[in-house]
Amino acid sequence: MHFPWCLKKCPYCDFLSLAEPDASSLPHDAYAQQVLRELDARISQGFNGLAELELGSVFFGGGTPSLWEASALGAVLAGVLARFPNHHECEITVECNPTSLDLEHANRLADVGVNRLSLGIQGTDDERLRFLGRLHSAELGIKALGDAVASRVPRVSADVIFGVHGQVPAAARREVARVAEAGVEHLSAYALTIEPGTQFGALARKGRLPQLPEDSVAEAYLEVEEELHRRGFGHYEISNYAKPARESRHNLGYWRGHQYLGLGCGAWGTLDTRSQALPHGISVGEDTRALRYRNLPSAERYLKARFSAAFQLGEGVSELEPLTGETLLSERLMLGLRLAEGVDVRAAALDLGVELDAARLSALARALGAGELERLPHGDSVLRRQTANSSIPGATTNEWPDVERVRIPPQAWLTADSVITRLM
Ligand code: SF4
Structure with a gap:
């Protein structure tokens, strides 16, 4: 708010x-x-x-x-x-x-x-x-x-x-x-x-x-x-x-990639388009997983906005962007790697319905090899159970390398930005 x-x-x-x-x-x-x-x-x-x-x-x-x-x-x-x-x-x-x-x-x-x-x-x-x-x-x-x-x-x-x-x-x-x-x-x-x-x-x-x-x-x-x-x-x-x-x-x-409703002048929101029906007036591509929007940043205009039946630009909203699973996965990595708990890369990909491609996997493997990332002992077992029946290739097998939950070692956080940039 x-x-x-x-x-x-x-x-x-x-x-x-x-x-x-x-x-x-x-x-x-x-x-x-x-x-x-x-x-x-x-x-x-x-x-x-x-x-x-x-x-x-x-x-x-x-x-x-x-x-x-x-x-x-x-x-x-x-x-x-x-x-x-x-x-x-x-x-x-x-x-x-x-x-x-x-x-x-x-x-x-x-x-x-x-x-x-x-x-x-x-x-x-x-x-x-x-x-x-x-x-x-x-x-x-x-x-x-x-x-x-x-x-x-x-x-x-x-x-x-x-x-x-x-x-x-x-x-x-x-x-x-x-x-x-x-x-x-x-x-x-x-x-x-x-x-x-x-x-x-x-x-x-x-x-x-x-x-x-x-x-x-x-x-x-x-x-x-x-x-x-x-x-x-x-x-x-x-x-x-x-x-x-x-x-x-x-x-x-935010850092774990949860959805949030933004209310008020200039507020940002990111809403999952899979856990709820799409709002009236919105059509998006098949690979869209979330909508990000920004409310009008002018207090005067926000106070006068009439919120009509459709969720659309102009109705209190000044920016509206559909986000694909790939974009959201990059954000999860970017934000999750700021945390001591790190990020479970595989669970995040499964959750977003994205396949981890060779380029991303080799970037992760390189960072692990160079000591810029370290593995943590266990992944997110709850998410893993939820996605156990996923139809995404590799989801239920061991086809993917063991990148799972990784983090930037806390003693290297001073240089975290450059590590994260290389992984994007
Ligand atoms: S101008 Fe910015 S930093 Fe200063 S009090 Fe307002 S929000 Fe906080």
């Missing part, structure tokens, strides 16, 4: 975020009603298997959804849960900014059913926070984190950015240590990346953005990792750490 507004646009941010310094002027209730209208339309437009699926997680992202009045956010959440009766133990997260979260607001979110907060604290050093264009001080960030942890919301995560100009690697370590000490159960630590289309991107193009050399960023990554290991956090994804059994169910869903 995308809530697109922020008090101010951060210079490094390439998410859809619309600056609105006065949160009281936002269309809190109108936006909530429109999101629910969209949800009803998606269900009635023909994604008719949707509401029977298990709802594993709801994620209010942005933008800054902690700017949304808790009553309006709660109305959306109640509406979603009512339409998806199968939501046992659903993880419900709200992304928050320190400038719009205090104890009272966190408790209001708990009261409407939110069970996880993800706080974009980004750092604990005032000079670095100013460089990142953040509106809050280190002190306010730590206070908001303390309020989140002390609130009735049971689970708290924090985001931190390292590799920022002026930060020595030991300082990156000290900053995550301070965040961990506040009592979070999950921490996402991202190296600062300069994206085209952002203010930092424009400055970098003109050579006017001071940046750390790559070696220092790599050293900071290792410092962060060591500190969080020492504090009992498992490194379960390249940029994500969690206390035991506290991984983000929502993010794991």
Whole structure:
């Protein structure tokens, strides 16, 4: 669920975020009603298997959804849960900014059913926070984190950015240590990346953005990792750490290739076209396995959209792309190889109805031989059972080489991007 507004646009941010310094002027209730209208339309437009699926997680992202009045956010959440009766133990997260979260607001979110907060604290050093264009001080960030942890919301995560100009690697370590000490159960630590289309991107193009050399960023990554290991956090994804059994169910869903319904202005969704009927108005090729769409990124236009009987471009939707099994398999590899649990290549291919071709198999074999990938002891036995009667050649025999569950060895995650690129 995308809530697109922020008090101010951060210079490094390439998410859809619309600056609105006065949160009281936002269309809190109108936006909530429109999101629910969209949800009803998606269900009635023909994604008719949707509401029977298990709802594993709801994620209010942005933008800054902690700017949304808790009553309006709660109305959306109640509406979603009512339409998806199968939501046992659903993880419900709200992304928050320190400038719009205090104890009272966190408790209001708990009261409407939110069970996880993800706080974009980004750092604990005032000079670095100013460089990142953040509106809050280190002190306010730590206070908001303390309020989140002390609130009735049971689970708290924090985001931190390292590799920022002026930060020595030991300082990156000290900053995550301070965040961990506040009592979070999950921490996402991202190296600062300069994206085209952002203010930092424009400055970098003109050579006017001071940046750390790559070696220092790599050293900071290792410092962060060591500190969080020492504090009992498992490194379960390249940029994500969690206390035991506290991984983000929502993010794991993306990395494992689950389908997701995107609602709200600018939201992305990817829906499986095999587990439910195709929506009205859509015709796709035989090899299509999923539809990816993006909602209108203009809040004004999204709020005025009339969701008609057909799921089509213009009806609140600005992009629509059918995805083949081959494309989805590449995505599963690309995302699954970011995980400590790795990816079961054979089970993924079977699930998507794709044959592993010789080129992909030899690329995997080469990476295994070079030590860029390693095998994990067992594959996904549940999926294997589900596909035991598959008609895909090789599915039920041992014709395929033993590539099964593989991963990039965690000690080589610093160079994961180049390994993944070679496998695509
Ligand atoms: S608060 Fe978050 S979403 Fe909003 S502009 Fe800054 S980084 Fe982007």
